[in-house]
Amino acid sequence: MNPRLRIGELAIQCGVALETIRYYEKVGLLPEPMREANGYRVYGQGHVEQLAFIRHCRALDMSLADIHALRQFATQPSGDCGEIDQLIETHLARVHERLTSLQNLERQLLTLRATCASGRCVQECGILHELVAAAQGDGCVCHTDDTPGNN
Amino acid sequence: MNPRLRIGELAIQCGVALETIRYYEKVGLLPEPMREANGYRVYGQGHVEQLAFIRHCRALDMSLADIHALRQFATQPSGDCGEIDQLIETHLARVHERLTSLQNLERQLLTLRATCASGRCVQECGILHELVAAAQGDGCVCHTDDTPGNN
DNA sequence: TAAAAACCCCGTAGCCACTTCAGGGTCAAG
DNA sequence: CTTGACCCTGAAGTGGCTACGGGGTTTTTA
Ligand SMILES: [Zn+2]
Ligand SMILES: [Zn+2]
Ligand SMILES: [Zn+2]
Ligand SMILES: [Zn+2]
Numbered sequence: 001m002n003p004r005l006r007i008g009e010l011a012i013q014c015g016v017a018l019e020t021i022r023y024y025e026k027v028g029l030l031p032e033p034m035r036e037a038n039g040y041r042v043y044g045q046g047h048v049e050q051l052a053f054i055r056h057c058r059a060l061d062m063s064l065a066d067i068h069a070l071r072q073f074a075t076q077p078s079g080d081c082g083e084i085d086q087l088i089e090t091h092l093a094r095v096h097e098r099l100t101s102l103q104n105l106e107r108q109l110l111t112l113r114a115t116c117a118s119g120r121c122v123q124e125c126g127i128l129h130e131l132v133a134a135a136q137g138d139g140c141v142c143h144t145d146d147t148p149g150n151n
Numbered sequence: 152m153n154p155r156l157r158i159g160e161l162a163i164q165c166g167v168a169l170e171t172i173r174y175y176e177k178v179g180l181l182p183e184p185m186r187e188a189n190g191y192r193v194y195g196q197g198h199v200e201q202l203a204f205i206r207h208c209r210a211l212d213m214s215l216a217d218i219h220a221l222r223q224f225a226t227q228p229s230g231d232c233g234e235i236d237q238l239i240e241t242h243l244a245r246v247h248e249r250l251t252s253l254q255n256l257e258r259q260l261l262t263l264r265a266t267c268a269s270g271r272c273v274q275e276c277g278i279l280h281e282l283v284a285a286a287q288g289d290g291c292v293c294h295t296d297d298t299p300g301n302n
Numbered sequence: 303t304a305a306a307a308a309c310c311c312c313g314t315a316g317c318c319a320c321t322t323c324a325g326g327g328t329c330a331a332g
Numbered sequence: 333c334t335t336g337a338c339c340c341t342g343a344a345g346t347g348g349c350t351a352c353g354g355g356g357t358t359t360t361t362a
Contacts, residue, residue, distance in 0.1 A: 081276030125232030
């Protein structure tokens with residue numbers, strides 16, 4: 001019920017590199033564990049859950065700062081959850097923005113790629129030609145569109 | 152025809168922070184410019200085009216290493232352009248991968264967001280509830296799908 | 303019983319593409 | 333002669349790890 005894990009066992013159980021565990025401890029995201037007489041870290045069930053929580057949030061690409069904030073909110077269960085919802089909302093907006101930016105980017109790269117069918121020499125390379133022409137002020141195939149910039 | 156720009160003027164003309172220009176010089180991406188008697192950098196047309204080239208590639212989210220490689224290819228106009236095309240191909244594959252990963256991520260976050268309609272107290276927050284439950288080994292709404300992991 | 307393999311400790315540096323900072327020097331206008 | 337705009341350098345900070353160097357300990361094997 002209350003496992004006493006060493007750092008390597010915890011790492012395997014949670015699918016995390018053990019350096020990452022030490023890193024989370026160093027930045028204050030994972031509470032400091034007990035130590036054996038020889039100085040080895042020993043983890044309990046609370047650590048397993050906390051680490052799983054962190055990894056789940058990271059899988060959702062939240063920043064460590066966001067995860068830290070979520071922890072703080074969770075320890076004050078009386079307050080309004082508006083701040084939590086807002087955090088997710090803001091994160092979602094960031095993700096969405098990156099998503100549309102990447103969609104533009106992919107279209108631009110596809111267009112660029114289409115300008116060269118391999119097997120030419122470098123001088124004739126459509127891709128390089130486009131990139132150089134753009135640098136000299138001529139329009140490029142990839143950025144002539146009417147969509148907003150992608151970065 | 153051959154402008155002699157100081158770093159600040161080049162920065163404005165190319166829409167780049169001037170620290171970024173010095174950084175590109177330091178990492179060997181932009182050739183070292185001439186200097187005035189007082190040590191100020193002076194740039195010519197070649198620098199303007201090179202910097203525009205870099206920025207255009209960066210707008211396509213290429214790494215500085217990729218841009219460096221493109222430069223190298225461009226200086227050897229006799230070879231086959233296959234390596235150039237391959238570079239774009241590889242980059243495109245990376246972008247596409249990130250794109251699908253972000254699409255998954257957005258769906259997951261939307262699902263998570265739907266578990267809470269604001270105005271509750273923290274203890275009742277659907278979002279936090281989901282995150283904590285997932286950490287305790289129960290399934291989560293955001294990662295119950297059959298699509299592959301997003302990171 | 304001893305050597306080898308596997309595990310653990312700590313601190314530091316490296317990754318990327320910048321950005322920021324500290325602490326100066328140079329030059330024209332008021 | 334001071335103010336402000338511009339320029340210089342080198343070092344450190346960002347995020348989220350990852351890798352390395354140089355140890356100590358524990359367990360397994362020969
Ligand atoms: Zn080509
Ligand atoms: Zn373009
Ligand atoms: Zn809520
Ligand atoms: Zn989930």
